[in-house]
């Protein structure tokens with residue numbers, strides 16, 4: 001193997017590992033937090049976005065509650081900014097999956113932006129968005 005072939009094969013191997021890593025990352029299970037409603041809000045500690053074992057930060061977490069028919073997903077959109085949208089497809093109510101940076105419905109193929117905007121039907125309505133407030137240590141999702 002000459003030097004050129006070695007470099008080409010090395011680059012392809014690195015690319016395959018990088019793509020494989022991204023794929024594994026996007027397929028890994030997401031953190032789910034259960035929260036109880038308090039005075040019309042779901043209240044979460046901001047540390048929920050930190051992995052206690054690895055100290056890595058999640059970009060999003062799923063929030064369940066006895067006050068929600070379908071879980072919502074809470075995105076960390078900046079150093080201290082958050083967005084929450086329902087995971088209930090507006091077509092026929094199937095729970096959506098986060099696939100890379102889109103919310104996809106496995107039932108009939110609707111796709112939504114992370115902010116809830118529908119980008120592919122059959123769903124016609126955007127996802128329900130929740131108002132998010134915060135304190136120094138908590139995130140408050142208004143139901």
Ligand code: FES
Nearest residue numbers: 089091092105108
């Ligand atoms: S229920 Fe989601 S596209 Fe039909």
